[in-house]
Amino acid sequence: MKQLEDSQLETFDTEYVNDKRWQIIKEQIERDFPEGDFTFLDVGGGNGLFADRLLSNYPKSRGTVLDNSELLLSKNKSNSRKNLICDSVEHLAQLDGKYDLICFNWLLHHLVGNSYSETRRNIAAAIEAVIPLLTSRGRVSIFENMYNGLLFDGLPSHLIFTLTSNQAIAGFTKKMGANTAGVGVCFLSQKQWVETLNHTSLNLLKYSDDDKWGIPLKWQIFLHLGNIRCGHFWLVTQTC
Numbered sequence: 001m002k003q004l005e006d007s008q009l010e011t012f013d014t015e016y017v018n019d020k021r022w023q024i025i026k027e028q029i030e031r032d033f034p035e036g037d038f039t040f041l042d043v044g045g046g047n048g049l050f051a052d053r054l055l056s057n058y059p060k061s062r063g064t065v066l067d068n069s070e071l072l073l074s075k076n077k078s079n080s081r082k083n084l085i086c087d088s089v090e091h092l093a094q095l096d097g098k099y100d101l102i103c104f105n106w107l108l109h110h111l112v113g114n115s116y117s118e119t120r121r122n123i124a125a126a127i128e129a130v131i132p133l134l135t136s137r138g139r140v141s142i143f144e145n146m147y148n149g150l151l152f153d154g155l156p157s158h159l160i161f162t163l164t165s166n167q168a169i170a171g172f173t174k175k176m177g178a179n180t181a182g183v184g185v186c187f188l189s190q191k192q193w194v195e196t197l198n199h200t201s202l203n204l205l206k207y208s209d210d211d212k213w214g215i216p217l218k219w220q221i222f223l224h225l226g227n228i229r230c231g232h233f234w235l236v237t238q239t240c
């Protein structure tokens with residue numbers, strides 16, 4: 001899998017879970033772990049701000065942040081209930097812990113390989129890889145961006161991948177505002193995410209939509225975009 005450079009990763013030293021998104025996940029956590037005593041793994045958890053929020057809201061929780069960026073992991077506040085692992089999702093199978101909650105917050109679209117189809121396989125493989133790490137009451141939580149096509153649902157996903165992964169035009173795509181220029185990014189439409197999840201051994205318990213984003217008309221036309229929004233999937237293993 002390709003890795004972004006530190007200069008590109010720097011922009012992820014932020015927190016995407018705003019108060020509205022927090023309410024979405026909080027509702028699920030409090031229904032399924034009413035005592036607040038759960039363990040979690042935040043895959044691609046970067047600077048740890050989301051883990052810190054879980055730890056401070058649920059004082060009986062304990063968690064691990066896994067990320068392959070030393071830079072982002074170094075931004076983590078230390079906490080006796082938080083463990084850090086510097087590794088790639090490619091090695092998830094080697095983890096020996098079990099977790100009640102496994103989160104993927106805006107990670108999956110970064111699992112870029114040498115082609116679009118390889119990238120889609122990387123995404124599916126990362127989701128499958130966490131299933132053996134779940135406890136019997138385990139839940140998987142996924143925040144992702146939905147890039148829904150205007151007439152052809154999956155077209156923006158292909159276009160954005162092709163443009164951003166092309167090294168020859170990286171200077172141009174960077175100027176156009178693509179932070180992942182030269183490496184690539186694989187946003188999917190809501191239907192594509194659902195399809196991907198349907199091919200795993202997870203069951204969708206709840207899907208929640210965030211508000212639609214405003215998109216400048218020129219981008220909407222150029223990238224064949226119907227709308228973009230963030231969505232949240234809350235899943236359980238089929239055996240639970």
Ligand SMILES: C[S@@+](CC[C@H](N)C(=O)[O-])C[C@H]1O[C@@H](n2cnc3c(N)ncnc32)[C@H](O)[C@@H]1O
Nearest residue numbers: 012016044045046067068069088089105106110
């Ligand atoms: C868009 S950022 C999201 C960070 C954090 N989850 C959040 O919501 O603020 C993507 C994160 O995925 C991490 N990442 C990308 N590829 C990875 C991989 N193969 N293994 C582990 N982490 C990865 C990046 O280092 C970065 O922290």
